[in-house]
Amino acid sequence: MKGIRDALDIFNLELRNILHDGGVMIIFIAAGFLYPILYNYVYKNGILEDSPVAVVDNADCSDSRRMIREMDATREIDIAYECVSMEEAKELLRTRKVNGIIYFPGDFGQRLAYRETATFSIYADMSSFLYYKNVLMGSNFVMLHEVNNIKLERFRADGLTDAQADQSVNTVLYDDINPYNRAFSYSIFLISAILMLIVQQVMFYGMSMSVGTMREENRSFATLPDHLKGRGVGRVVLGRGAVYWLIFMIIGIYVTCIVPAMFHFPQRGSFQDILVLLALFVTVCVFFCMSWSTLVTRRESAFILFLFMSPVCVFLTGFSWPTTAFPEFWKYFSYIFPSTFGCQAFINLNTAGANLEIVAPQLRALCLQGAVYFVLACVSVYVENFVIKHRGEIKERLGR
Secondary structure (H helix, E strand, C coil): CHHHHHHHHHHHHHHHHHHCCHHHHHHHHHHHHHHHHHHHHHCCCCCCCCEEEEEEECCCCHHHHHHHHHHHHCCCEEEEEEECCHHHHHHHHHCCCCCEEEEECCCHHHHHHCCCCCCCEEEECCCCHHHHHHHHHHHHHHHHHHHHHHHHHHHHHCCCCHHHHHHHHCCCCCCCCCCCCCCCCHHHHHHHHHHHHHHHHHHHHHHHHHHHHHHHCCCCCCCCCHHHCCCCHHHHHHHHHHHHHHHHHHHHHHHHHHHHHHCCCCCCCCHHHHHHHHHHHHHHHHHHHHHHHCCCCCCCHHHHHHHHHHHHHHHHCCCCCCHHHCCHHHHHHHHHCHHHHHHHHHHHHHHCCCCCCCCHHHHHHHHHHHHHHHHHHHHHHHHHHHHHHCHHHHHHHHHC
């Protein structure tokens, strides 16, 4: 009971520090509650249709004209202008009347007739990823379809029957099925990874700002009550951690359940499974932030870390590049962050409709991380408290 009372006292002290720190409250409220809405609003239109494109057809052959018609028929591309020169197309791109240019060289049809490799070029406006995605996907779909047609024509010209030519081209039949993001929405692809990362990053920056403020005011989060006589490190860690755990469980439920419903994102996971994952993830994040925030000496240092680490943590989740293709260094470096496993598990639960049994490897990794960071948090509190208690002796020895 004495240990519980000590932990509650530390809990109340940390809660008062947070409530009286305007900067920390702004981060928790603005970043925790408003940033997910802002981010989802920016990417609300994750599907862009009929991007206007200019075509420069110097080949002017049946093959190029057929490909232009098929590109215009796709959902992604709208052939808005047919230009006579690249200069005219560049001017349309410069004035933002088109989002891309498709260029067919003059020898395009001749190369196909001579059974040589023919090429056409694509230029995309990179001011938005969606423009690039649409121009590339629409032209790629048509190109793959045309490659099959060209192969069929060449086999038929060599004397094969239609059935033989079809068997030679389509030796292995396949269906392209994308069950989790049928419309290739960029927002569904990206936001699932971002939401869990918001919980980790906001907690880290808020806790780091609080620790930096204490140090600037010659206070410390690691100061143990005098009656504990240097013991009770676990009470400090659990007492402080409980404050952040309660705050970020509320923020986490809001971020992972309410925000996706507000923007009508697919939610295929059960609430109970997501709640279990969230409780474990927030617990690990608390110990992670307590361990690393001890290295912060100034209040403003958190913002420098924010700019540097946020993009790194996003890509280390593996949402845009498979983790199996990571170089060895980045693969092991990603194990430092709870977001690596938390985001992977959340994507599998909420987007792919998995259950806790399927995401068990990520849950076990989070449990291991939690154990390691709990020990590190206790060690950091003990070391800092020891330095505070024996600061005079340490300075005297260093002076000698």
